[in-house]
Amino acid sequence: MKQFSFKVIKEDKDTCARLGELVTPHGVIHTPVFMPVGTQATVKTMTGQDLEILGVEIILCNTFHLYLRPGIELIEKAGGLHSFMNWHHPILTDSGGYQIFSLSQLREVKEEGVCFYSHLDGGEHLLTPKKVIQLQIQLGSDIIMPLDECIGAQASTEETEAALRRTLNWAGESVEYFKTFAQDKQVLFGIIQGGKSIYLRKRALEEMKKLNFFGYAIGGLSVGEGKEIMYSILKFLSGELPADTPRYLMGVGTPEDILAGVENGVDMFDCVYPTRVARTGTLITWKGKINLKNKEYAYNFSPPDPNCSCYCCRHHSLAYLRHLLLADEILAPRLLTYHNLFFMLEFMAEIKRAIKKGNFLEFKNKFLSNKL
């Protein structure tokens, strides 16, 4: 029996938005989906039970972080990542390409891989395309990503081109190496890089399509290039990516960017945004963001969002949450994370309902003009 499959259930008539079903050995994912980020084998502050109650269908963990701590060998001995963290629903692991470039100092990009020093203890490491595949096979995550080279929005065309060349070479090596394991418990996605250039994105796309990946990720966006460039690349890719494969927009994002992604046929999203801002006191609601540090909430005994039915909004007031935050109580990030994830899941559910009903564009416009 085939353990993985993807099918488009419905296509929007006005846009490239679509409903899909991604079947994995650990469960079915209904797309468009938002994947909460559990970098270090935990979605910060949340238990697995919380995520199940929230209705989370897939989470993202990070190969780079887990490789440095606690080590992949330890996780393999625990029976793989699902067993280690006791999360028996789908997991996607990021290759760590992004983290090598954002966290590591003194890194050196070679043709065969990336040499870097750990941000934890300064130890020297070399990650090659093969090694990154090997590590993710040891982790046993459902969806795995090849090593790629991420560049910032400030990179020159030459730098972007050189990085793309390496990324394409590495993708080829990754596919070849992954094939040698001949197992059906994991699938590999290809990552489309190419920076701000439509020309390079097109080249990346053509080369990657030749490798017949199960799914395609769009990398190197939302890294400071600006909305206009990001949306134009999404639009270009929406017409060119194979229609019958899942499409994943990496590291995105905010509700606004997710709407742009969905409109351009993206099926999967991940971002630290809802969980990260929760830890600094920001609640995401249908009426906009609430920064609890703001004095105006000190005596506000209403819930953050009176229409929200999450545990946090059903039980607690802005005044109480603000007190917890200012008193450095762990319950503040915990409750805020729960609320923000609840919002994101609800937001994705509304997107799915709108596509189903055939009024996605109406929903998008209402949301952006704050008229829901």
Added chain:
Amino acid sequence: MKQFSFKVIKEDKDTCARLGELVTPHGVIHTPVFMPVGTQATVKTMTGQDLEILGVEIILCNTFHLYLRPGIELIEKAGGLHSFMNWHHPILTDSGGYQIFSLSQLREVKEEGVCFYSHLDGGEHLLTPKKVIQLQIQLGSDIIMPLDECIGAQASTEETEAALRRTLNWAGESVEYFKTFAQDKQVLFGIIQGGKSIYLRKRALEEMKKLNFFGYAIGGLSVGEGKEIMYSILKFLSGELPADTPRYLMGVGTPEDILAGVENGVDMFDCVYPTRVARTGTLITWKGKINLKNKEYAYNFSPPDPNCSCYCCRHHSLAYLRHLLLADEILAPRLLTYHNLFFMLEFMAEIKRAIKKGNFLEFKNKFLSNKL
């Protein structure tokens, strides 16, 4: 109808241990009871739902901390402490006497009260016996405590005597002032001080009994005086405290000290111990303490306590919990706090079962010799 009552349900034949029922407007408390500490209107890392699932019947909050942040007026405007934190079971508030002496610098003890500077912003405050009663009436906690003067184990007899004299005067003022409110939603406990001296403890007891408190707290123990002195004072008081009133041993404690308290007729306990050590990586189990920082647990894929049925032990391994702790993940203190409170509640339940069965002493001896 009387909103508060206390009755002894069963007395142990071999010791002063007893089962009791303490009825409050917010629910019935089955004694001996352990009260988790929620200093800042939150039991650190836990939601109210967690506490309900754990079977917590009463928590302790701290008047001193809440007075400084977020302020009592704010909590009163929220409808009182129960509403503010959305915990609709019993709450006991500590007067803050202990915190004034442990946290504040530059404090000055006067006959009329204590003048101190806030540890948060350095602001100057004067707390008098009346003010402390007033604050707790505004909070609306079920059981309230009068201002007392805590002294360390190093205090001289003269210092202890002077502190006791003030504590007794303040107790009288507190009772008089509390009476003027003529309400039946709260009860006031008296606090027996007197340091290490049986003579002073006896005097404290006699004077306090004259004031006819609803319950009596034993203060100023477990502050460095040593087990022998602590147990001898407990033994002395066990024969002298009114049998039909609840007895509360403040700030205690560890399972060992709770057993000594129960043996000497104590009904109520509170301590930061299980929640505080959780945050530094210690699990309390029936087989002793586990310090997760210990390397030996790195590859241990068994639960902390295979016989424990708490969420943490049913779902997670020592290796995973250790990873969370070393990676500074909030889920570590959260899961460890949950386990440690589960243990304490289970421990108190076992004590109650043993008293009911008439084998408390056997239970105590088996626990202390690690033979359960």
